[in-house]
Amino acid sequence: MGCMKTWIQILTFFAITSAAFADGLIVIHTPTHVPHGHYAFAPLEVVYHHVNVRIDGQVATTAIDQEFYNPNPHRLEGTYIFPVPKGAQINKFSMEIGGRQVEAELLSADKARRIYEDIVRTMRDPALLEYAGRDLFKVRIFPIEPHSRKHITLSYSQVLRADSGLVSYVYPLNTEKFSAAPIKTVSVKVELAVKRPLKTIYSPSHNVEIRRHDSRHATVGFESRNVRPDTDFQVVFSTEDADVGVNLMTYRNGDGDGYFLLLASPGAEIKSNRIVPKDVAFVLDTSGSMAGRKLAQAKKALQFCVENLNDNDRFELIRFSTEAEPLFDKLVKASEENRQRAADFIKGLKPIGGTAIEEALRKALELRPDRSDRPYVVIFLTDGQPTVGVTDEKQILSNVRRIGGQTRVFCFGIGTDVNTHLLDDITDTTRAFSQYVLPDEDIELKVSSFFTKIKEPVLANPKLHFGGDIRPGKIYPSPLPDLFKGEQLVVVGRYSGHGHAAVTIEGTVNGVMKKFTDEVEFPSRDTEHDFIPRLWATRRIGFLLDEIRLHGENRELRDEVTDLARNYGVVTPYTAYLIVEDESRRNVPVFARSLQGFDSDREARDAMGRKWTRLNMEKAGGQAVSGSRSSSAFRLAPNASEAVAVGKMEAQQSVVAAGPAPAGMTARVAQYTQQQRFVRGRAFFQNGSQWIDSNVQAMPNARRVQVKFNSQDYFDLVAKHPHALAWFAVGRNVQVALDNTVYEVTE
Numbered sequence: 001m002g003c004m005k006t007w008i009q010i011l012t013f014f015a016i017t018s019a020a021f022a023d024g025l026i027v028i029h030t031p032t033h034v035p036h037g038h039y040a041f042a043p044l045e046v047v048y049h050h051v052n053v054r055i056d057g058q059v060a061t062t063a064i065d066q067e068f069y070n071p072n073p074h075r076l077e078g079t080y081i082f083p084v085p086k087g088a089q090i091n092k093f094s095m096e097i098g099g100r101q102v103e104a105e106l107l108s109a110d111k112a113r114r115i116y117e118d119i120v121r122t123m124r125d126p127a128l129l130e131y132a133g134r135d136l137f138k139v140r141i142f143p144i145e146p147h148s149r150k151h152i153t154l155s156y157s158q159v160l161r162a163d164s165g166l167v168s169y170v171y172p173l174n175t176e177k178f179s180a181a182p183i184k185t186v187s188v189k190v191e192l193a194v195k196r197p198l199k200t201i202y203s204p205s206h207n208v209e210i211r212r213h214d215s216r217h218a219t220v221g222f223e224s225r226n227v228r229p230d231t232d233f234q235v236v237f238s239t240e241d242a243d244v245g246v247n248l249m250t251y252r253n254g255d256g257d258g259y260f261l262l263l264a265s266p267g268a269e270i271k272s273n274r275i276v277p278k279d280v281a282f283v284l285d286t287s288g289s290m291a292g293r294k295l296a297q298a299k300k301a302l303q304f305c306v307e308n309l310n311d312n313d314r315f316e317l318i319r320f321s322t323e324a325e326p327l328f329d330k331l332v333k334a335s336e337e338n339r340q341r342a343a344d345f346i347k348g349l350k351p352i353g354g355t356a357i358e359e360a361l362r363k364a365l366e367l368r369p370d371r372s373d374r375p376y377v378v379i380f381l382t383d384g385q386p387t388v389g390v391t392d393e394k395q396i397l398s399n400v401r402r403i404g405g406q407t408r409v410f411c412f413g414i415g416t417d418v419n420t421h422l423l424d425d426i427t428d429t430t431r432a433f434s435q436y437v438l439p440d441e442d443i444e445l446k447v448s449s450f451f452t453k454i455k456e457p458v459l460a461n462p463k464l465h466f467g468g469d470i471r472p473g474k475i476y477p478s479p480l481p482d483l484f485k486g487e488q489l490v491v492v493g494r495y496s497g498h499g500h501a502a503v504t505i506e507g508t509v510n511g512v513m514k515k516f517t518d519e520v521e522f523p524s525r526d527t528e529h530d531f532i533p534r535l536w537a538t539r540r541i542g543f544l545l546d547e548i549r550l551h552g553e554n555r556e557l558r559d560e561v562t563d564l565a566r567n568y569g570v571v572t573p574y575t576a577y578l579i580v581e582d583e584s585r586r587n588v589p590v591f592a593r594s595l596q597g598f599d600s601d602r603e604a605r606d607a608m609g610r611k612w613t614r615l616n617m618e619k620a621g622g623q624a625v626s627g628s629r630s631s632s633a634f635r636l637a638p639n640a641s642e643a644v645a646v647g648k649m650e651a652q653q654s655v656v657a658a659g660p661a662p663a664g665m666t667a668r669v670a671q672y673t674q675q676q677r678f679v680r681g682r683a684f685f686q687n688g689s690q691w692i693d694s695n696v697q698a699m700p701n702a703r704r705v706q707v708k709f710n711s712q713d714y715f716d717l718v719a720k721h722p723h724a725l726a727w728f729a730v731g732r733n734v735q736v737a738l739d740n741t742v743y744e745v746t747e
Helices: 109-123 126-131 293-307 336-347 357-366 393-404 420-429 443-453 531-551 555-568 573-585 596-600 602-615 622-635 640-657 665-674 694-698 712-720 722-728
Strands: 018-021 024-028 045-056 059-070 076-083 090-097 105-107 136-144 148-159 166-171 183-193 198-202 209-214 217-227 233-239 245-251 258-265 279-285 314-320 324-326 376-382 408-414 434-437 457-466 471-476 489-496 499-509 512-522 676-679 682-687 690-693 703-708 734-738 741-746
Touching: 045 166, 090 136, 105 109, 109 126, 109 136, 126 722, 136 148, 183 233, 198 209, 198 217, 198 245, 198 258, 217 233, 233 245, 245 499, 245 512, 245 531, 258 499, 258 512, 258 531, 279 293, 279 357, 293 314, 293 336, 293 376, 293 443, 314 336, 314 357, 324 357, 357 376, 357 393, 357 408, 376 443, 393 420, 408 420, 408 443, 420 434, 420 531, 420 622, 434 443, 434 622, 457 471, 457 489, 471 531, 489 531, 531 555, 531 622, 531 640, 555 573, 555 682, 555 694, 573 596, 573 602, 573 640, 573 665, 596 602, 596 665, 602 622, 602 640, 602 665, 622 640, 640 665, 640 676, 682 694, 690 694, 694 734, 703 712, 712 722, 722 734
Parallel strands: 045 183, 279 314, 279 376, 376 408, 408 434, 690 734, 703 741
Antiparallel strands: 018 024, 024 076, 045 059, 059 148, 076 136, 090 148, 105 136, 166 233, 183 217, 198 233, 209 217, 245 258, 258 489, 314 324, 457 499, 471 489, 499 512, 676 682, 682 690, 734 741
């Protein structure tokens, strides 16, 4: 501990402060020239944090560019500490501060742990415990001039580990516990260069943009502004010579069923004879309600799609209002002449008349040839509900089932006056999905972005098979969607059994059945990929919410949504309402309830109950559209944390759209949904100053042990359970369930 005193002097009362930006933490020393008791630090402000990563094969070089600002009127001195990414074997390190190279000290995990714990003792903040098992770089920073910026660049290299064909890169991007204010700009750019063709590129932590430059080079990008990142950034990738790469990760903890994540990708370069020619029918609502901006944007979107058809594709255009009018009356080749006719047709479209949805759909579906191996896609755009011809949605849906066959019908609902139940049922029936474009959103952007993704089919009607003794279940998405060039399937599910097995994805390529297999081990225990259960739970919740919304509520569905939302921290205004109602019904002791503030707010509970009922009854309107968008965000989630954030935002929009509420109720409910965190596989709920592990509620008779925060017993406890460091790092007052014991940490 003596070494700590040489580099960190901390005021005993109020002059303790830090600034963190994503990976590093600055501990400020005492300003010795200021009389004790006459100065309080203002936290250093993060200006930006940019990370550039170059991965060549399995060697990653990470370069960090950070700038922060001292808002204080005094010169400061501090120490910058950087927790080394877990598992990194660093062979190169350099650091520059203020334009000159500086020497930093690298401490092993054992020495670093003492520093982490000592900072926890002096700062009375357990946040750094999460990093207590990692090595540490530290360097003295002086001077930090008043009202000035301090620029830091940092770079290091490491050898990445490969597991079951997947190479994983992780960057510590968890700042919520340190940063006094949102970070103004956070960006991560990963450039990949490999010797074999890239197949899978996937981030389980963030919604990233992936640009495949060719078969062996790609760029992965993430950027956000004014945020408090609370999840480490992770990218996994694989290389394979096969046309479609298949990779699988698993998670299993205990005696119950395990979880799996399957990734299937054709990569960026597929031989032209492997690209499947497709048939497309574009169906556009031109009723009177489409007048103005909506029709103008929709026409531009259709023009983009026609221009981006492949030469071997066939297509048709159908506009509908009071009646449906096809352009060609058949599928025609995407020749230059036919594209020009389509462009002229689109240009002349005018808004007038009613909405003959059934006739338009029927004409589009009947265009599909009886015997064809080509994928058939209908892109259906409407802003209204059926008002002409067959208007009964059950009859419309029955017709889609009867003549739809293998057709995929992708629906775009424009505005809020659309029948979400009808469009969602159509897309579910045809193994597609629906999207809703709100009045302030860009129709052209949404449609053109979607069409770009489905431009080049690679594998049609894919199916998944497991060998050995592995028994899969509750797989999402199900059935599997078609696979397209440059895209990838992200499939999650549960499984029982263990041992060696083959996982095969099969489908048709130009009418010929193809199979792609990954030989994997399904272990009896594997806790490394702890993001998989939450991703599965998020998609399962989306599926269950759609079942309730489209087909009616029952106790089994409601109870399962509630349990999953509570255990995996998927808390929206609606799931929060279900949680408090469930715990009240089960007479859970008040001190053990998850959302005690919401539970005691009778006005908000009653109002949310009415809005929940309306959500599951109304088929059109702002609440219905936002409700559908929320469950869709969960059901189609590429990763859990981003999906939960989007799903929560859409659910809150749905609450607002549901109509008037008691003064301040919507804001209060939104605040209740923020009082939870999901950390390393567990949900924690904040009640007052205390954080409670959601597992505690299921252990009413467990032994309880009280431990004083910052005591020697406390540090002995966290040292004894290194896998639980992140859970104890949640707060100074926290209940954590471990080994049939509930540990109550209190100040």
